[in-house]
Amino acid sequence: FKHGICTVEILDAKTKDKLCFLDKVEPNATIGEIKSMFHKSHPQWYAARQSIRLDPKGKSLKDEDVLQHLPVGTTATFYFRDLGAQISWVTVFLTEYGGPLLLYLMFYFRVPFIYAPKYDFTTSKHWVVHLACMCHSFHYLKRLLETLFVHRFSHGTMPLRNIFKNCTYYWGFAAWMAYYINHPLYTPPIRYYINHPLYTPPPIYGEQQVRIALIIFLFCQVGNFSIHIALRNLRPPGSKTRKIPYPTKNPFTWIFLLVSCPNYTYELGSWFGFTLMTQCLPVAFFTAVGFIQMTVWAKGKHRSYLKEFRDYPPLRSPILPFVL
C-alpha cells in the first residue's frame, strides 16, 4: 500500500542508459502524465512516440495505467523505446482517402496528359461510366466523413512511414482502376444473346448485370455504414473500452450473429459489386488484394476477441460466415 511520493527512473530499453529521473511523482499519476514529464526533459520525444514498459522486451504500458497499480516499488524503473516519428490516424485516413476521390475524378473528366489529346475534357458515352464515378466518389466521400464524424480510434497515432505505404496503395490502385474505366476504349458489360462467333451483339449494355451490381454495392455501403455506427455506439466518447459487438435493431447489423468483422464483409461486398458493375480486371485485382488484407485483419481481430472475452459467441467467423 503506497502513499506519499514516488520516484520514477526511465532507462533506454536497448542500451539501459539512464535517460530521465523524475522525483516527486504522485502515486496516482498515470503513464500518460509520466510521458508528458519525460517529454519535457527530452523534447524530441513527444508522448505519442514513447513506448514505456516494465520490461525492456515487454509490452507497452497504456497511458491510462496508474503508477501505484503497477508492480513497482516506491522507485519505479521503466524502459523506453522510441516508436519513431508518428502521425495521427485522422491525418492518414484523410490523405489516403482524399487521394482516390480526387484522382478518379481527374480520370473521369479526362484531364490532359492522361489519354490522347483529342479526348481531353470529353466524357464517356457509356452511362455505366457515370454511374461508376458516382459510386466510387460516394464510397470515398463516405469514408472521409466517417473518419471525421463516426470513427473512434483506440490509438491516436501510427508510425510516419505508414502514410507513404498506405497512400501508394490507395492512390496507385485508384489511378489504375480509373484509367481503364474512364478510357475512351472502355467496354461496358455487354449481354450476348447468341454465342455465334459471327454474331455482333447490339450495343445494349448488360443492364441486368449493372443493375444487380448497383444493388449489391448500395446494400453493402449501407451495411458498412451501419456497422461503423454500431461500433461507435459500443464505445462512449473519449473512452478506450472494448466490448463485444452485438446485433442491434438495424437489420444490417444482424450479420454480427455470424461474423466478427462485418464491416470488412460489407466492404468486400461493395467492391465485388463495383467489379461486377465495371467488368474491369484491375478492379478485380484491387478487390482480391483488399480481400486478402481484410481477411488477415479480421482473423487478428477475431483472435483478440476470443482471447479477451471468455463468453465470445462461438458461431462467429472472422469475415465470411461459416467459411473464413
Place this chain on the structure above:
Amino acid sequence: MSAPAIGTTKTAHSDVAPKKKRGPGALATAYLVIYNVVMTAGWLVIAVGLVRAYLVRGSYHGLYFSIEKPLKFFQTGALLEVIQYISSNVMIMLCSPAPGIVPSSVVLTGFQVLSRVFLTWAVTHSVREVQSEDSVLLFVSAWTITEIIRYSFYTFSLLNHLPYLIKWARYTFFLVLYPMGVTGELLTIYAALPYVQKTGLYSVTLPNKYNFSFDYYTFLILTMVSYIPLFPQLYFHMMRQRKKVLAHVEEYKTE
C-alpha cells in the same frame, strides 16, 4: 540477377567449426546433399557443354544453343530452393543446409530465383532473335561459374568438410561475376526490346471485354530500370558478407 546472394547472411563464424548440436534431421540433410550435388553436377554439365561447343565451333557465337536444355532444366529446378527455404521457416532449421547457414530471407532468395527464371524463359527463350547474342553467353557464363561454386559450397557445408578455397571463391568471385552477369542480362533484355515491340509479345491491348492492358515492352524497360536500385544493394550486401565471413577465417581455419 546473378548475385550469389541467397542464404548467406548468417553464414559467418559457424561455417567451419564449432558445429551446433541442433542441425537438420538426417533425412533432410540427405535430401539437401543430394539436391546440391545434383545441382553442382548440372551446372558442371553446362560448363563443360560450353567449353566443348567452343572448341568444336572455334567461336563464341551461338553457344547458347549447345546448353539450352540443361540451362532451362537446372535454372528452373532452382525454384525448389524457394520451397526449401519456405519449409525451413516452417520447420525451424530442420531443412537448413547446415548449422549457421540459415537463409536470410525467403524474399531475397525467391526474388533472385524468379529473376533468373524470368530471364531464362520470358526473355531468352521467348525472343528467339536474342539467342545468338553474345550477351547471352556473358550471363550464362557468369551464372554457371557462380552456381558451381555456390552449390559445391552448400554440399561441402552440409557434409561439414568445407575447403577454405570454396568458401573464399564463393565470397570473392562474385566481385567480378555479379557485374558480368548483370551486364549480360541487361544487354539481352535491351536486345529483345525491338522484337517485343514489333510483335506485341505477351501484350494485351484495349479494347477488350475485361478492360485491361499490358505492354510487355514497357514492362521490360521498367525491369531494366529496377536494376538501378536493386543491383547496388545486393552487391554491397555481398561485400559486407565477404568482410564478415573472411575476417573470421583467421580464428576458425581448420580445413
